Amino acid sequence: MSGPNFMTLQFASRSENEAFARVAVAAFVSQLDPTLEELTDIKTVVSEAVTNSIIHGYEERMDGVVTITASIDGDRVTLTVEDNGNGIEDVEIAREPLFTTKPEMERSGMGFTIMENFMDTVSVVSAPGEGTKVTMVKRIESKKALYN
Template structure:
């Protein structure tokens, strides 16, 4: 599944529900769905607030692949990029303290998923790759 939408904060909840609905076909637990919805919210919010600095003309793209009981989610923007990924991955680090951002987005994503990779280029954007093996009983090919 590929989904693309304007970088508007009201689209964050749409992204959560769309990804959760798509993933539901492989029978995740309620906890797994909640974790997936949370990481999608965090990544989309980062793209909107940090990547595009709340410019609604930007586009956020989500790509979800289901392989057996594995969910792979890529969330991408073409925004300003991350200057120092290692620093951005540190708990409590935020570039927007005036917006009362907690700086825990990447930490939450790492804790809820089995794998997380972040790629970013200044002036080109950021791509967050998330992967999780579900405890599902049914498989999708």
């Protein structure tokens, strides 16, 4: 079988599913034998992206669906977190550090900044009323390669 290995996960837009998503993606990525730091980075960006979908995309409505696709192609992991929620009016402003639309919730406004710092590339496609798709790519430096 050729081509990248992949998985797709869909779940209700409930806060309690964020931890499940993080662990499921981490388990899938583990086949690359990442370092603990790389695995922590992956779990963190999944948590940030899923939380954004739940809190901002669906405003904590539990009737939405969050979809995660993870693929492995060689030493590269591509993660996509997608919702069909509210969408983002201005993606560039939303990506600025400390920007938040929910200051009353004591949100830090650092979600996109964290994703950008932990991943090699991050792209965000969104439109008001149509949802948001965040795609992140990271090259995994396998522990096996470190010891050879």
